[in-house]
Amino acid sequence: MSAPRITGHAKLAGVIGHPVEHSLSPVLHNYWLARHGIDGAYVPLPVVPGSFTTAVRGLQASGFRGANVTIPHKEAAFALADEVETQARIAGSVNTLVFRDDGTIHGSSTDGFGYLASLEAESVSLESLSVRGPALLLGAGGAARSIATSLMEKGMSVIFANRTNERATTLANELAQTWCAHMQSPAPALSTLDWDAWESSLGSMSLLVNTTSLGMQGGPAPEWTPDLSHAAETLVVSDIVYVPRETQLLRCAAARGLKAVGGLGMLLHQARPGFQAWFGAETEVDDATVAHILAVLKNR
Ligand SMILES: NC(=O)c1ccc[n+]([C@@H]2O[C@H](COP(=O)([O-])OP(=O)(O)OC[C@H]3O[C@@H](n4cnc5c(N)ncnc54)[C@H](OP(=O)(O)O)[C@@H]3O)[C@@H](O)[C@H]2O)c1
Known part of the structure; x- marks a missing residue:
């Protein structure tokens, strides 16, 4: 070239x-x-x-x-x-x-666009996900905010679980308010879960998104290994951390036979x-x- x-x-x-x-x-x-x-x-x-x-x-x-x-x-x-x-x-x-x-x-x-495009590139259909259940977002920072907004625009219910629970509650309330201020339609359901409860709740979720820095090389817990044993067989697991390309979360998902989508696609598509x-x-x-x-x- x-x-x-x-x-x-x-x-x-x-x-x-x-x-x-x-x-x-x-x-x-x-x-x-x-x-x-x-x-x-x-x-x-x-x-x-x-x-x-x-x-x-x-x-x-x-x-x-x-x-x-x-x-x-x-x-x-x-x-x-x-x-x-x-x-x-x-x-x-x-x-x-x-x-x-x-x-x-x-x-x-464009982060939300990039996230949705990365799912699409891996043949994940949001239409079929939203029929199966809500999306569970781990984290309540800037990335969670953008991804939640794009999932809401696709009609998905979103549940936030964050280490600092008040931050998740504040985010859910703010998104509900800004949605009502800017959209003609009612906001899809937004709620929160205690950080200690997210693993055991996986059976009713259709999509799990890690938007925290857990699992990131050089981050707070690079070897973070969550328990996905409660997940439904159809759960799609995505991690927006992209260094390493295959995080422990993605490895756990693949080991359980779940569809796993890494974070590099979001970075490039956005x-x-x-x-x-x-x-x-x-x-x-x-x-x-x-x-x-x-x-x-x-x-x-
Ligand atoms: N693939 C991409 O294109 C893309 C785009 C944007 C971001 N990212 C990645 O996404 C991650 C988050 O980015 P951000 O901009 O949203 O950051 P942020 O606004 O600083 O939010 C960080 C989030 O991580 C949580 N967290 C941090 N350390 C934790 C720990 N030890 N245990 C549990 N939770 C912890 C925080 O929880 P608290 O509220 O409790 O502190 C917060 O929810 C980063 O790894 C970033 O590189 C990727």
Whole structure:
């Protein structure tokens, strides 16, 4: 594959964060740019807290087409965007900004899209899941918020179990309120479970999603090994942790013969809408993309 072509007309985008050096987005977008032969570049943009608005105005003035936004700027991005798509409004955070020719900024949240696309890529049908039972989300942080919103949009009931139970209750209440404020239809059922009770409740669930950092290499408990013995045979188990690619949770699921979906797909698919908006081409997450990112991860 040839190196990306960068001329004076190059289409420009980047990822704003602090820190931002760990982000895989520059590797991914520049790989896709080269594959599509697009005259463009995607760069890391380290922006300290408090300087977000100044940085975005500078990017707009410099001809950038937009940016991804990561920690700690997602709420600032939500506040700055002139127009925010419905799912991001419900989730309360924005990770993708598109700068329009008229100077306005469009904000969206693509994590939920990426999560659903990763299930679809593994032939998991949400329609059949929602008939079988609710989704159980472990965790109540930013990722849980985005994934829950996208599952709700597909009509699924969602149950949260979080180590800090009050955080789960607050999240369920907030999502119910923002749903009512932005959607015409009643919110799907949202509830919480005690952290100690989630394993024994698996028999009535159709989907289990780990959105905590448990099982992550270098995280609080890399060897975390949950008990899936109560799961129904049809339970789909997904883990959004992607380092390691096969977590202990996924191994336990496979050992029980359950469908298991890892977190790398979500990471890659969530980048597709931004790529299309900034660089004007639809891209795909194929085996070559996965192999490229895995090779980069291996050398980190
Ligand atoms: N695949 C992807 O594209 C993708 C995208 C986003 C995030 N992620 C991954 O998802 C994970 C969460 O991200 P986030 O942004 O939602 O983080 P976050 O907002 O900081 O939330 C972290 C969650 O993990 C829980 N947690 C942390 N340590 C724990 C422990 N020892 N025992 C039980 N629960 C624990 C927290 O519970 P408390 O509330 O009790 O602290 C909280 O619910 C990270 O591993 C991140 O890398 C993956």
